[in-house]
Amino acid sequence: MKMSLSYRSGRVALPVALAAMLLGSGLDAAERPSRGKGKFQPSGPSSLADLMGHRADAANRLMPDVPRVKIDEARVAREGIRKLAGRRLVLYTDLPSSPEIDALPDAFDQAFPQWCAYFGIDPADHADWRMTGSLMREKVRFVDAGLLPKNVPSFQNGYCRNYELWLFEQPTDYYRRHLLLHEGVHGLMNTLLGGCGPPWYMEGTAELLSTHRWQDGRLTVNHMPIDRDEVPHWGRVRIIQDEVAQRRAMRLPEVVEYSYSAHLNVEPYAWCWAAAVLMDRHPAYQDRFRQLFRNVLQPDFNERFHAAFKDDWQPLCEQWQLMIASMEYGYDVARTAIDFTPGEPLASDRLETSIAADRGWQNTGIRLESETGYRIRAAGRYQLGTEPQTWWCEPGGVTIRYYGGRPLGILMAAVRPDNVKNGSVSPLLFPATVGLGTRLTPKTSGTLYLKINDSPAELADNAGQVRVLVERE
Numbered sequence: 001m002k003m004s005l006s007y008r009s010g011r012v013a014l015p016v017a018l019a020a021m022l023l024g025s026g027l028d029a030a031e032r033p034s035r036g037k038g039k040f041q042p043s044g045p046s047s048l049a050d051l052m053g054h055r056a057d058a059a060n061r062l063m064p065d066v067p068r069v070k071i072d073e074a075r076v077a078r079e080g081i082r083k084l085a086g087r088r089l090v091l092y093t094d095l096p097s098s099p100e101i102d103a104l105p106d107a108f109d110q111a112f113p114q115w116c117a118y119f120g121i122d123p124a125d126h127a128d129w130r131m132t133g134s135l136m137r138e139k140v141r142f143v144d145a146g147l148l149p150k151n152v153p154s155f156q157n158g159y160c161r162n163y164e165l166w167l168f169e170q171p172t173d174y175y176r177r178h179l180l181l182h183e184g185v186h187g188l189m190n191t192l193l194g195g196c197g198p199p200w201y202m203e204g205t206a207e208l209l210s211t212h213r214w215q216d217g218r219l220t221v222n223h224m225p226i227d228r229d230e231v232p233h234w235g236r237v238r239i240i241q242d243e244v245a246q247r248r249a250m251r252l253p254e255v256v257e258y259s260y261s262a263h264l265n266v267e268p269y270a271w272c273w274a275a276a277v278l279m280d281r282h283p284a285y286q287d288r289f290r291q292l293f294r295n296v297l298q299p300d301f302n303e304r305f306h307a308a309f310k311d312d313w314q315p316l317c318e319q320w321q322l323m324i325a326s327m328e329y330g331y332d333v334a335r336t337a338i339d340f341t342p343g344e345p346l347a348s349d350r351l352e353t354s355i356a357a358d359r360g361w362q363n364t365g366i367r368l369e370s371e372t373g374y375r376i377r378a379a380g381r382y383q384l385g386t387e388p389q390t391w392w393c394e395p396g397g398v399t400i401r402y403y404g405g406r407p408l409g410i411l412m413a414a415v416r417p418d419n420v421k422n423g424s425v426s427p428l429l430f431p432a433t434v435g436l437g438t439r440l441t442p443k444t445s446g447t448l449y450l451k452i453n454d455s456p457a458e459l460a461d462n463a464g465q466v467r468v469l470v471e472r473e
Contacts, residue, residue, distance in 0.1 A: 056260040058160035058186035060202060061195030061297065068132070068163060069149055079145040088112045089184070092147055093135035100173040103217065104135070104180055110219040111181055115188050115209055118222070119293050131187050133180065134166045142166075156264070160186040174214070175233040181210035181221065189296065197296040199258040201305075203269055204276030205293075207236070211273065224277070226330040226457070239270035240327045251423070252320040256302055278316075278323055281333035285309070285316065315340045318426045322361075323456075325429055326404070330457030336360035338428075342418045343367035343447035350471040357382040357393075358462035361414070361428050361449045366470055368415055370445040373473035377437040378411045382464030384454065395452075395466055396435045403453055410435050410453045411466055417446040439473070 076083070076092060084091040086105025095101050108131075116123045123129075134147050142148040148166060152159060158167035158179045165183040170176040185206040189196045196202035211234070213223040225231040228238065243249055250271045262268045279289035288308045295301045309316055319338060323331065335358060343366045355362045368374055378395035385391040391398075397410025406412070412431040420427070428449060432440060450468060 056199065056202070056263055057155060057158055058183065058196065058202070058206075059162070059190060060197070060199075060260070062190045063162055066151075066162060069147060071132070072146060076145045076147065079141045081141060081145055081147070088129065089131050089133055091133045091135055091180075092142070092145075094137050094141050095135060095169060100177075101135070104177060106217070107177055107214065107219050108180065108184055111184060111209075111212075111221055112188070114219075114221045115185060116192075118209060118290070119189075119193065121192055126192065129188075129191070130163070131184060132164045133183075135169065135176070135180070136166065137169045139168070158183045160184075160190070163187060163191055170233065172232040174231055177214060178210050178212065178231070178234060181212060182206045185209045189293070193293055193296050195296040197292070197301050198256075199260050199263060199268075200256050200272050200275060201292060201296070201301065203258075203263055204272035207269055207273035208276040208280060211236075222280070224281075224330060224332075228329060230329075235266075236270040236273050237327055237329050237331075239267055240274060240324055243267060243270075244324060244327070249324055252317050256305070274324060274327070275320070277331075278320060278333055282319065282337050283334060284312065284337065314420060314422050317422065318420065318428075321426045322428060326456050328455060328457040332456055332459050335459040336456045338449075339363040340416075341365075341447075345369065346470070346472055350469060353468050353470065354380075354465045355450045355452075355468065356462075357384070357409075357452055357454075357464045357466065358459045359451065360456060360459065361451045364448045364450055364468070364470070366448045367418075368440065368442045368446065368448050370442050372441065374440045374442075375437070375469075375471045375473055376413060376434050376440060377469045377471075378434060378466050379436070380464065380466045382409075382452070382466060383462055384409050385458070385461050387461075393452075394436070397453060403455055406433060406453045408453060411468075412451055412453055413438075413440065414449045415440070415442040415444065415446045416449055417444045 073083070079094070081092050081094050082097075084093065084102060084105050086109045089105045089108040091105055093101065112129070113123050134142050136142050136148070139148065152161065152166065155166070157170070158165065160183040165180070165187055167179050167183060170179055186196055186202070189205070196205070209221050211221070211223055211225065211231070213220040213230070225234070225237070252275060255271045255275050258268055258272070276289075279285045292305060292308070295304045298304060306313070315338070318340075322336070322338075323333070338361050341363060343364065345367045351366060353364050353366065355364070381392055381394055383390055384393045384398070393409035395411040397407030399407045401408045411434040413434045414428045414431045416427045427446070432438065434450070448470065450466070452466065454462065
């Protein structure tokens with residue numbers, strides 16, 4: 001709804017150029033101080049000492065030598081713990097009955113075939129697959145009932161090992177269900193794939209496939225929340241916004257190098273989720289990202305990941321910068337995907353082109369030469385929204401609402417050099433205002449990019465085009 005003066009995130013967006021400065025110095029990850037780097041060890045805990053020292057929220061692979069907990073149903077009942085049974089989950093809890101709690105096994109049952117589809121698994125081949133879970137308010141009850149053995153490492157919110165998971169009660173119905181599904185993804189990956197891979201992939205995938213929509217008893221996983229009220233207490237978007245504002249934005253190479261100990265804090269979950277969302281929803285990266293699960297047991301997982309994205313590494317890191325600088329609930333990765341193909345010089349002194357109102361930065365295919373003056377003129381009428389009625393706009397934008405410090409809908413331009421160095425800040429974070437017309441004299445030769453100024457979460461209800469004339473002076 002574009003007429004509202006508040007954004008879906010509930011926060012005023014940072015100006016894009018300011019956000020760029022907050023991303024850091026532009027150094028490569030190797031040149032910056034390490035934060036939680038560690039080599040992926042696929043073997044997992046192999047002894048009780050290793051198991052007790054493992055601090056991730058799940059074992060990183062199947063541990064066949066660790067038996068399932070033997071459950072004494074009478075002992076469990078004496079501790080005031082009740083049993084909720086579904087097809088794919090048996091859940092023990094000391095929480096009183098409520099519709100949201102009692103529906104947890106059903107939500108888990110609905111998630112299982114969606115997870116299987118994501119990893120190319122046929123659920124019919126695993127008709128007997130079932131996990132056992134403990135949802136705890138009072139930990140001591142589960143210890144006394146024999147549901148929480150001593151060889152389970154200490155954990156803050158949830159933990160998964162083989163076919164078993166444990167989680168503490170959470171502040172909201174949504175986050176309780178999210179955490180249950182998160183640990184369920186770990187369980188499925190460990191038992192059906194053999195492992196979860198390195199920390200960034202392990203937690204990014206679990207966050208991706210547990211962030212969900214629950215409406216009228218129907219569950220959809222791999223959901224991009226449209227506002228914070230849809231996912232109370234989840235907070236991944238807010239974490240990224242706050243970290244960017246505090247100049248603590250993570251670069252993608254740093255996220256890929258997370259160690260297991262990094263996830264003792266909540267912030268890495270947000271960054272791993274963002275990395276998974278970018279690659280999973282971007283049309284140029286999705287296929288490769290969705291094949292990474294085949295490498296979860298390989299000690300060189302990250303090397304294979306880098307090899308798969310070698311030819312697109314710089315564009316991928318640049319897309320990462322642009323996404324986290326303007327992260328919002330409902331961020332539309334597909335509509336903000338960028339074509340980084342270098343443009344061609346003007347064959348004559350002028351060329352007409354057009355850009356769509358429902359996309360982010362768009363490659364005009366025009367190469368501008370450094371220290372050369374160009375006149376850009378724009379015309380057209382396009383739609384910025386449909387509620388409460390169609391909201392029309394022209395390239396000069398509308399001044400009843402601003403986004404990133406500029407009028408909503410105003411035309412913007414940026415020139416991106418052909419050879420952007422790895423680790424440098426994207427030139428697209430420093431756009432010039434075009435409006436109905438302006439003069440550009442690029443300091444560096446490069447491809448001209450254009451877009452209208454709008455939230456990356458609110459592009460889907462836009463329609464129409466801007467006609468643009470580029471003239472060499």
